[in-house]
Structures are given as structure tokens and as C-alpha cells.
Amino acid sequence: MELLEILVLVISFIALLVLGVPIAFCIGIAALLTMLVSIAPEAAFTTLAQRMATGLDSFALLAIPFFILAGQLMNRGGIASRLIDFAKSLVGTLPGGLAYVNIVACMLFGAISGSAVAAASAIGGIMNPRMVKEGYSRPFSAAVNITSATTGMIIPPSNILIVYSLASGGVSIAALFVAGYIPGILLGVVLMLVAGYISYKKKYPVGDRTSLKEVIRRFLDAVPSLLLLVVVIGGIIAGVFTATEASAVAVLYTFILSMVVYRQVKSSDLPDILIHTVITTAIVMLLIGTSMGMSWVMSYANIPQAFSEALLSISDNKIVILIIINLILLFVGVFMDMTPAVLIFTPIFLPVVRELGVDPVHFGIIMVMNLCIGLCTPPVGSVLFVGCGVAEVSISKVIRPLIPLFIAMVAALLLVTYIPELSLWLPRAFGL
Structure with missing residues (x-):
């Protein structure tokens, strides 16, 4: 049967x-x-x-609607423009500086909002016109924005890491959050190297030099936004509140920041923000519910056990098995959204890698990095569609400049896969 x-x-x-x-x-x-x-x-x-x-x-899932609401407030609250100005003051003077600004701003905004789609929309909406005006090609601008937006799924707070914690049977959310920092930053750095080389080769312009006084001014302007990372992650690590409680703190902080400090969100905007939050939350929860149903069906039919035995019968070498799993997840990511992919394939692959001695926290980061690549690929890549829509360019034109950035993402994935300390050093340092 x-x-x-x-x-x-x-x-x-x-x-x-x-x-x-x-x-x-x-x-x-x-x-x-x-x-x-x-x-x-x-x-x-x-x-x-x-x-x-x-x-x-699940109590842990309460964090998802709160982080979504916080992301919506950030998207409307003028945070993106301040992060872009700060990033430009840091790296805008380098060759291909605006490409670096795009990547750094996406990393910062994605880390604060926890959403790749929000980062692609908010940062892309501002950076794409600037890059095209400065002489960058529109497809290249879109490709940089699309790939760098995915860093927000790895750098905490990340909703998908909460979903992985649920699917894995209770791996510490705090450990997963802290584990995402180095891999997320590594991914951003690798993308910057490739974007910088392409910019140098195509002779894209160098930005104007920024004075130290201007760098400090823009940093101070961005500090209230950046402080959210310290409040949320610092509170979790210090044991002041749980990840779920931290999501509520994030909403309160972004509400005050957007409405009182920056005054970019008005009370008349709140109904629309809440409606978008409810719609997004409903979609995510429906995906989680149906995926949990399918996971139970697979468990009842002993599919994970059968798959584990089949995979381990091929080889008992950890390097070989991780290559096979990476290839399967890269293929899955092309056709399936991240949330159901994590919920369905975590129970299948986690027993296999545990048997080989792979830490569940490390595997969670591997899995999310894998599926981030799928967000940038057709036919279901949500970040690809949003990035192309914001840049007003067709998917067919973006594919070519995306390829070297895809290769960079795969290179970062391999480094994280085979150097466990990239994921595990920080959690161990904090005793998580």
C-alpha cells in the first residue's frame, strides 16, 4: 500500500x-x-x-502575524530610504557603488522586516530608478535587487526559521536566529563581489565621495531603524522575552517609529496596513495548515522512513548525502514556495542528516539558503516576480544577469553546507 x-x-x-x-x-x-x-x-x-x-x-506561530505587521509598518514608515542613504554613505563611492548600496540596503531592510518580498519591493522601488538614471542596465539592477532581497530570509528575525523550528519538532528559534547572521552576511558579501566585478567590467559609474560628517549624520538618522535588531535579537539572547514575545515588541517599536518618530504612517493608513497583514497571514497559515496535513499523511504512510533508507543505501558519506539533499532542495525550490517546502521536506531529510551527525540548527540554515535560490527562479519565484515588476522589466531579460549571481548564491550555500562553524559558532558562543 x-x-x-x-x-x-x-x-x-x-x-x-x-x-x-x-x-x-x-x-x-x-x-x-x-x-x-x-x-x-x-x-x-x-x-x-x-x-x-x-x-x-502552536504558540510559536503567533510570531508570524506580528512580524508580518511589523514588516508592513516598516515598508510604509520611511525606513527603506534611510537605510539606503546610510548604505550609500558606506559603499556608494566604490566602483559599481549603487549595486553595493542595493545589496547592503536589502540586507539591512530584510533583516529588520524579515521579508524578502518586502525588501525587493521597498528597496527596489527606490534603487532601480536611481541605478538606471546613473547608467546601470535595468535588468542588472533588477537582478541585484532580486538576489540580495533573499538575505532577509536568513538574517533574523525570519518567519521561515520559525516555520522550520515547528517542522523540526522544536529546534530552538533563538539558536536559529543567531545562526543566520554569519551565513546571511556571507551571502551578501559574495553577491557584492560578483556585482562589483560585473560593474567594473561594464564600467558602471563610481558614486560621489561622502564626507565623514555625512556618514555620521546618515548613520544617526538610521539608528532608530537599526536599533530594532538590537532590541529584538538582544532581548531573545538575554532571555528577556521569547521569539514570540519579541515579535509583539517589534510591532510596538515599529509602530512608534513609523507614526511618532518618522511620521510617515498616518492613522488613516492603519486599516490598509492591517488588511494587508491579515491577507498575508491567512495565506501563510493556510500553507502551514495544509502542509502539516500532508506531513501527517507522509508520516502515516512511512514515507520519511522509506526515503531515509533509500538515501542512506546510496551512500553513508556525509558529503555525498548533503550534495544529494542540496540538489533535491534546489529542484524543489524552483516549483514550491518556501513555507510548504520546509514543512514537507524537513521531516524527510532531518532524520537522515541527524544520523550522519549534522546539527539540526546547521541543517535549518542549509535548507533555508537552498530555498532562497528558488525565490529568484521561475515559475513560482515570488521575489523574482516582485523584483521584475518593481523594475518594470521582463523576466526573460533578467535571467542572463541573474546567472552569475545564482552561481554566487550556490557558492555561498556550499561554504555554509561544508563549514558548519559558519552557522554554529555564534549560537555556541551565546550558549544557545
């Missing part, structure tokens, strides 16, 4: 995906069909509903 369940699950999911059915419904319907065929045909609907409800019944 196990083979029948696998065939029904896989074939129905792929068929629905090809037909253009939204990913959350693909997952839920595929899980339901599998239950109707063999697992619990007489109680399939009730069981699936129960599993979806149980999957969402």
Missing part, C-alpha cells in the same frame, strides 16, 4: 500544480486524495481538518 500512497500523493500534487492550482490547495487536495484512497477513506475530511487545526495550534 505504501507505493500506492506515494504514487497518489506525488501524481495528484504534480497534476494540480501543472494545472495552475494555488500551491496551498495542491498540497491539501493531494493529501486528501491519498487519505481517501487508502489511509482513512471513511474519515478523510475530518482527519485532514483535525491535522490542519492541530498543526496551527
